[in-house]
Amino acid sequence: xxxxxxxxxxxxxxxxxxxxxxxxxxxxxxxxxxxxxxxxxxxxxxxxxxxxxxxxxxxxxxxxxxxxxxxxxxxxxxxxxxxxxxxxxxxxxxxxxxxxxxxxxxxxxxxxxxxxxxxxxxxxxxxxxxxxxxxxxxxxxxxxxxxxxxxxxxxxxxxxxxxxxxxxxxxxxxxxxxxxxxxxxxxxxxxxxxxxxxxxxxxxxxxxxxxxxxxxxxxxxxxxxxxxxxxxxxxxxxxxxxxxxxxxxxxxxxxxxxxxxxxxxxxxxxxxxxxxxxxxxxxxxxxxxxxxxxxxxxxxxxxxxxxxxxxxxxxxxxxxxxxxxxxxxxxxxxxxxxxxxxxxxxxxxxxxxxxxxxxxxxx
Numbered sequence: 001x002x003x004x005x006x007x008x009x010x011x012x013x014x015x016x017x018x019x020x021x022x023x024x025x026x027x028x029x030x031x032x033x034x035x036x037x038x039x040x041x042x043x044x045x046x047x048x049x050x051x052x053x054x055x056x057x058x059x060x061x062x063x064x065x066x067x068x069x070x071x072x073x074x075x076x077x078x079x080x081x082x083x084x085x086x087x088x089x090x091x092x093x094x095x096x097x098x099x100x101x102x103x104x105x106x107x108x109x110x111x112x113x114x115x116x117x118x119x120x121x122x123x124x125x126x127x128x129x130x131x132x133x134x135x136x137x138x139x140x141x142x143x144x145x146x147x148x149x150x151x152x153x154x155x156x157x158x159x160x161x162x163x164x165x166x167x168x169x170x171x172x173x174x175x176x177x178x179x180x181x182x183x184x185x186x187x188x189x190x191x192x193x194x195x196x197x198x199x200x201x202x203x204x205x206x207x208x209x210x211x212x213x214x215x216x217x218x219x220x221x222x223x224x225x226x227x228x229x230x231x232x233x234x235x236x237x238x239x240x241x242x243x244x245x246x247x248x249x250x251x252x253x254x255x256x257x258x259x260x261x262x263x264x265x266x267x268x269x270x271x272x273x274x275x276x277x278x279x280x281x282x283x284x285x286x287x288x289x290x291x292x293x294x295x296x297x298x299x300x301x302x303x304x305x306x307x308x309x310x311x312x313x314x315x316x317x318x319x320x321x322x323x324x325x326x327x328x329x330x331x332x333x334x335x336x337x338x339x340x341x342x343x344x345x346x347x348x349x350x351x352x353x354x355x356x357x358x359x360x361x362x363x
Contacts (some may be wrong), residue, residue, distance in 0.1 A: 007133070008072070011123040015069040018116050022062025024053040037286040040106040057107070061085050072127060079124045083117055090114035122276060129280040134294035135267075136279075143264040143356040144292050149229040152179045152352075153223070156235035156268075157194045157247040160315075162335050166270045166299060167235045169341045173348020179231070187219045188246035196319025203316055209245060215252055216245035225258035229295075231351060232263055234286065238271035238278040243285075251285040261290030266351050268344070269298040270336065272312045294354050296348050301342045303332025 009276045021067075029036060036045055045051035064082050068075040093110020097103040126133070133207060135141075152174050158164040163186075171181045193216060209216070230276050237244040267282045271276045275298040286293055303311065311332040315321050321334045 007126055008170075011126060012069055012120070012338070013070070014119055015065050015123070018063050018112075018119075019066035019069055021112070022058050022065060024062070024183050024220075026059040026062065030055050030059075030187045032089060035276065037105070040105045040185065042103045055180050057085075058089070061089075063096045072123070076124060076127055078125070079120050083120045086113035086120070090117060094238060095235070115129050118334070122274070125277050125280055129276075130282070132276075132280055132283055132296060135283070136294070136298065136348075138297075138327045139295075140354045141292075142348050143230070143294055143354045144262065145356055148356070149280060150179050151229050152181045152231040152233060153227070153229040154181060154183045154233050155181070155186060155250070157188075157218075157237065157244055158235070159193065159237060159244070160334070162301070163235050163237055163270045163341055165301065165341065166268060166344050167233070167335060169344040170233055170235075170348040170351075171344040172344045173350075174231075174233075174352050175348075176345075178354050182229070184221065184223070185249055186221075186246050188249070189217045189219055192216075193246055195316075198319075200317060203309030206245075207240065210239040213242060213248075214245070216249045218246050218249040218253070221250065221259060222254055222261045225261070227259070231266070231350065232260060233268060234265045234282060234346075235268040235270060236278060238269060238275050241274055241277050243278050243281045248285070250280070251289060257289040259289075260286055262292055264294045264354065265291035266295040266347075267293065267297070268347070269296075272301045272303075272334075273306055275300060295347065297344070299336055299344065301333060302337045 009080070026263055033051070034044065061082055064085075066076055068082065070080050072079075085226045090110045091114045093102065093107060093113070097107050097110070116257045152168050154171055156163050158167075167183065171183065174181050192202060192205060197206075208214075236247045239245065242248075259361040267279060267283060267286060269279045271278065279296055279298050283293055301308065307330055312332075313336065314323055314327075314331065318324075322331055
């Protein structure tokens with residue numbers, strides 16, 4: 001739980017930062033707006049009443065953020081209110097920036113709130129999924145009681161091959177521990193979900209669908225409910241802070257839920273950056289389908305932001321890594337590094353050794 005506690009403290013400190021910035025900054029603006037605006041060269045407000053209202057509203061959001069800082073675990077509803085308020089402020093700022101050439105000084109406040117929409121959203125996910133923090137720390141939970149067949153099913157969807165590499169290292173770990181492993185790749189029914197995309201238009205369509213969580217139907221799994229796998233490991237990609245659409249399509253089909261019901265299941269998330277929401281979504285889907293979640297792990301590609309995100313878009317657009325070549329070392333790798341693949345193999349071994357009440361091996 002140490003890693004989870006660090007994440008909690010990190011987000012809590014960020015709440016205090018925006019509380020001080022919103023509350024303190026707006027008090028400063030209300031009482032000293034004239035010298036401050038003259039200092040930065042920003043125009044004075046034409047309507048002081050509206051100016052005072054906006055400052056007062058932003059000050060209130062700062063107070064709300066401070067209340068979240070005091071007791072985050074009991075303040076999830078306040079976080080939702082703060083997300084909505086900051087999102088509205090950021091959207092109005094963007095509107096006035098593009099339509100009325102809003103001064104950069106005012107624009108900074110909108111950018112700040114836009115960034116905090118993402119921060120608070122991730123904090124909300126963390127608070128709502130405290131159990132996932134335990135899994136991220138490496139905990140392997142007990143499996144369902146009863147005999148085991150020592151057979152595992154690896155269910156995965158991989159667009160660019162990164163997920164395929166990941167799941168095959170999990171397979172190696174399971175195989176080293178005596179499991180017979182079957183791989184099954186999830187296939188989308190729509191030809192849209194193919195890589196390389198063959199054009200910017202297809203990529204933009206996938207991007208928009210991912211943002212708005214538009215379902216993508218997966219082909220039937222063809223796995224009977226009475227299968228003899230005692231463990232199912234599901235690998236999923238992160239698409240724009242959520243699950244890859246074809247894998248989510250598997251769980252959106254109620255006919256597939258019987259595959260996971262009453263079985264030990266584990267989640268593997270492969271991403272180029274933000275993974276927490278994807279992991280939470282995948283674990284919750286597995287639980288709703290009746291699975292007993294025994295482990296979860298997320299692995300991100302190497303690199304630092306923002307170049308990791310830029311590199312991803314170049315990679316997806318070109319259909320190949322290291323493009324454009326003139327960017328050289330600025331482009332980050334598009335596949336998991338060797339150390340991550342080793343941890344995936346160790347994760348597979350740990351799943352094979354998961355404890356269980358009344359464990360009996362099937363000869």
